[in-house]
Amino acid sequence: MLLGVLSDSHDNVGILKKAGAFFREKGVAALLHAGDWVAPFSALVLREGFGPEGRLIGVFGNNDGERHYFAQVAERVGLELLPEAGEVELGGRRIALYHGTAAILTEALIGCGKYDLVVTGHTHRAETKRAGKTLWVNPGELCGALTGANTVALVDLDTLQAEIIKL
Helix, strand or coil: CCCEECCCCCCHHHHHHHHHHHHHHHCCCCEEECCCCCCCCCHHHHHHHHCCEEEEEEEECCCCHHHHHHHHHHHHEEEEEEEEEEEECCCCEEEECCCCCHHHHHHHHCCCCCCEEECCCCCCCEEEEEEECCEEEECCCCCCCCCCCCCEEEEEECCCEEEEEEE
């Protein structure tokens, strides 16, 4: 199963559309957004680009506002919106999804041994790391505001391999 991972889109409508279309073309079964969408309309834009078929799962980041309205938009567009952190099972893998605001919590999720995959964002730096059986993926920033790079990740849940992609 192929999984798309993104974070820190910060209302960049053009790149959200591009990312959704990219993941649709790659045939990913689900998208994980690790927060900092910023405004609720970002979920609508991503859903439109990705299409109605795949699962769309996300968490809130530290810059996300209008959370009550965001939850309403999420329900309308079929976004499974978790709070600041959550866990899901996809492709037989246990996955933790957290924005990554507190480094100590990120390290705890990676090191606890409970998860096959931990996905975070927040730092705007694309990176991956292995700790025992756990793969950690931070796809970097979709918005491109700090690094100038619009990055996402593809994760093959069968092999538990990740690739950082510059859009």
